[in-house]
Amino acid sequence: MANRNEKLRSHCPVNFALEAIGDRWSLLIIRDILLNGKQSFGALLESDEQIATNILSERLVRLVEMDIIWRQRDPHDGRKFVYDTTPKGDALLGVVLELGAWGAQYDPQTVAPQGTSAQYYADRTGTIEKARLSLVKRRGSAPGPIQV
Amino acid sequence: MANRNEKLRSHCPVNFALEAIGDRWSLLIIRDILLNGKQSFGALLESDEQIATNILSERLVRLVEMDIIWRQRDPHDGRKFVYDTTPKGDALLGVVLELGAWGAQYDPQTVAPQGTSAQYYADRTGTIEKARLSLVKRRGSAPGPIQV
DNA sequence: CGTTTCAGTTGCGTTATGCAAGTAACCACA
DNA sequence: TGTGGTTACTTGCATAACGCAACTGAAACG
Numbered sequence: 608m609a610n611r612n613e614k615l616r617s618h619c620p621v622n623f624a625l626e627a628i629g630d631r632w633s634l635l636i637i638r639d640i641l642l643n644g645k646q647s648f649g650a651l652l653e654s655d656e657q658i659a660t661n662i663l664s665e666r667l668v669r670l671v672e673m674d675i676i677w678r679q680r681d682p683h684d685g686r687k688f689v690y691d692t693t694p695k696g697d698a699l700l701g702v703v704l705e706l707g708a709w710g711a712q713y714d715p716q717t718v719a720p721q722g723t724s725a726q727y728y729a730d731r732t733g734t735i736e737k738a739r740l741s742l743v744k745r746r747g748s749a750p751g752p753i754q755v
Numbered sequence: 756m757a758n759r760n761e762k763l764r765s766h767c768p769v770n771f772a773l774e775a776i777g778d779r780w781s782l783l784i785i786r787d788i789l790l791n792g793k794q795s796f797g798a799l800l801e802s803d804e805q806i807a808t809n810i811l812s813e814r815l816v817r818l819v820e821m822d823i824i825w826r827q828r829d830p831h832d833g834r835k836f837v838y839d840t841t842p843k844g845d846a847l848l849g850v851v852l853e854l855g856a857w858g859a860q861y862d863p864q865t866v867a868p869q870g871t872s873a874q875y876y877a878d879r880t881g882t883i884e885k886a887r888l889s890l891v892k893r894r895g896s897a898p899g900p901i902q903v
Numbered sequence: 904c905g906t907t908t909c910a911g912t913t914g915c916g917t918t919a920t921g922c923a924a925g926t927a928a929c930c931a932c933a
Numbered sequence: 934t935g936t937g938g939t940t941a942c943t944t945g946c947a948t949a950a951c952g953c954a955a956c957t958g959a960a961a962c963g
Contacts, residue, residue, distance in 0.1 A: 616805065618866045619855075660941080684930075
């Protein structure tokens, strides 16, 4: 699991990244925020992978602590929080897309997730720049789901 | 952990990749084979992250089962095996480099791992193509460590 | 032929994950 | 204003994964 303050096994940059987000759930949460526009606990719960509430809760705390996402109260509903990626979280887009490209290539039963176009996974060439532009556009305008 | 034959949580390509290699060790092993030219059990054991023998053993079996790496007896030493990536494993290079780029950017204490040039992590632009060329060159010639 | 190297395996304690159930704060409506 | 539903959690407990240390069997070395 992504550890918090314990000493790292090494300072190889690949290892640093894996200790931060190299567990089974963190990158799925980041995928949902970056690509599927999910920004609340409830929305993140509804993904196909069926994350448990306690795990989602703990991961969100960790990701906030690591400054990969941040949260604020929903101004329109006092029960809810709004979660969104920080620039450090946005910088994981390349990782998510590379994983997606590999998965799409080697999973014989691959499907594009709901609300996400298969073209973002189909080929790697140009994909990262393309999605990054979507993200810039999103950041530049009012916050909300991006339709990729 | 990367599971084997149990049913996947979903067929989202990102999830498929995470279920295959989304644990704390698999991508470090792939990093060592792809970037650091390590090809034996003993060499893989010596990395800074100090993987345990039982975990390395199990991960190598899994990676072979998934056709991400393959192994053969060392023709020069009957005790040893030679491990190397398959094309499916080579295709994870982009994932490794994206993780490395992110880690190098956000780990204040980052270091380039032994035998690996920092330039491969320092910036993402062109990095993937560059390393891929190294890999193609390596595959084209006799198998052996690549010095990146 | 004894010693060392190599690639593991085994045993066992610790940590992480996953499921089900429960809770406090808040909102929507009568 | 109170009642029921929603949201974002927390708790308890079982199971699975991880990690350390010690051990093994086959091959190489001297």
